[in-house]
Amino acid sequence: MANPYPWKHGNTSENTAAELDPRYETPLGAQEKADKAEQNAKTYTYALDDRFKAHAADQTVHVTQTDHNKLDGIEWGAEVNQNAYTVINGIPANAPMTELKILQGIGIRVTQDPDDRAITITATGPVDIDPIPLSKVYDAGNSAYLNAGTAAGNVPVLDENGKLDAVVVPAIAVTDTFLVATQADMLALVAQTGDVAVRTDLSKSYILKGTDPTVLANWQELLTPMSPVQSVAGKTGVVTLTKADVGLSNVTNESKATMFTSPALTGTPTAPTAAAATNNTQVATTGFVKQQGYLTWADFPFTYLRSGLLTLPASPAVLDVPITAVVEDSYSMRSGNTVVVPLDGWYSINILATVQDLPATNRLDLTINQNGTMLTSRQVVGFGAGAVTFLGFEEQRYLAATDVITFKTSQSGTGTYSLYNVHIRLTRLGRRP
CATH class of the missing domain: 2.10.10 (Seminal Fluid Protein  PDC-109 (Domain B))
Known part of the structure; x- marks a missing residue:
């Protein structure tokens, strides 16, 4: 028996060149035919599918779902192409209608021609206007509702002389x-x-x-009321008085402008003594002046103090300025290294301090304290080695009697420096009024 698969050799499954021979139904050839047939089938199917879709979309041939919905809503026996009005002049109708009525009213005539179905609307004018109730006229005013006449609630009218009836306006009496x-x-x-x-x-x-x-x-x-004055200084009629008539024989008629120009007082004139705190332009008596108090040298306490040599330690140590010399001290104001204020008043405080070789990077501080609380302070930067740095200031403060004033000093560096010859002056300037 001849080999039906000449392209196979023995038990091998290797393909041979003979497989390409068109005379044989080889696996490769069969696969090619199958692939081609499949491709032809797909092409046909796609084309058929496109024609089906186009046919389904053709609304001329087919009824759409929207058309189905419309047809479902038409009742049996409904007329075709029936006109209906649903909105007239922008106002929706309560229900669709096939008839439109145009009615005539006051001053309006409506005519229609049955042949050409034309409607004519004509304004008839005032001749054909039916009577309008006054209550329908809104701009006639209140007087339109009232009758003419002179009774209550009437509108008065003028007579033939252009005047109102005397009943409406009574006569006016003019006194001559x-x-x-x-x-x-x-x-x-x-x-x-x-x-x-x-x-x-x-x-x-x-x-x-x-x-x-x-x-x-x-x-x-x-009737004319009688005057309560029957006579003046015993005189009646046209009365002319003199200063003697009213008991002023010793009075001289002098104007105020000249009376107080450089008056010359004689004797011991007196005046009221005002209270001690009075502050105005009235005349001050000697009693008023005396009760203000006499000012004497004792009313102006003064002290002039100086310190000895003081070595300023490194910062932040703060020392009291030692008072070693009293140049002048009225009222004995100095008490150790402090000053006790003897009288209330304004004081001028003057201080001058000198320190040797204070570097330009250091600061000298001098503080004045009142009853242990800082009153004021001053600072100065050093002038450098080989120089003397001066710190001085003048301050005015109001101090109360028994206030204790102390003076403290310090410097901001790490070395020690000599402070000497500190001058302290306190002078009372005066007191509050």
Whole structure:
């Protein structure tokens, strides 16, 4: 039997060149045919799928789901292409309608032509306007509701003379004044109620209280109150007084402007003594001046003190300035190395200190203390080796009696330096008023 697989040799599975021979159905050839058939099938299927999708999307041929939804909402027996109004002049209708009505009103006529279905709206003008109730007119004003007349609630109107009825505006009485010399002249006046007649013969005035001026009883005398002053200094009529009439015979009529210009006082003039704390422009008596107190030398305590040699230790040690010499000391203000203030008042405090060879990197401090609390202080930077550094200042402070004043000093370096010849002066300048 011939070998049906000539490309195989023995038991080997190796492919041979004979497999490519088209006369044989080789595995490679079969695979190629299978692959080609598969590719042709896919191509056909893809093309068929595209035609199917295009056919499904063709809304001319097929009814869409939206169309289905619309058709489902149409009731059985509904008319096709039925027009419906759902919104008229921007106002939604309560329900769709097929008929639109146009109604005429006051001053408006509506006509329609059944042939061309035209509607004509015509303004008829004031002739065809139906009566409008006054309550419907909103800008007529309150007077439109009222009747004309003179009764309560009426609107008054002018008469033929352009005046209001006297019932509406009563007559206004104007008082005239007449000067007459006799009663006959008064009764002959053409006067109205309220007019006044001044009688020069009686120095009296009368007012007409009735309507007839010819009746004497209609004239009422106007009463004038009597003056409470009957006489002045026993004089009546036109009174002219002199200084003797009022007990001022010794008074000279002199103006204030000249009375107090360089007055010359004689004798021992007196004046009230003001309180000790008074501070104004009134006259001060000798009593006022004396109660202010006399100022003497003892009212100005003064002390002048000096220190001896003091070695300043390294920082931060602080030492009291020793007072070794008293140049002058009124009131005995010096107490050891302190000064005790004898009187309240303003004091001038002057101090001058010198230190030898203080380096330019060091600082000399001098402090004045009041009752153990620092009152003020001063500092100076050294002038260097071979030089003397001076520290001086003047301070004014208000001190109270018995205040204890102390003086302390220090320097900021690490070495020791000599402080000497410290001058201290305290001078009382005065006191508060």
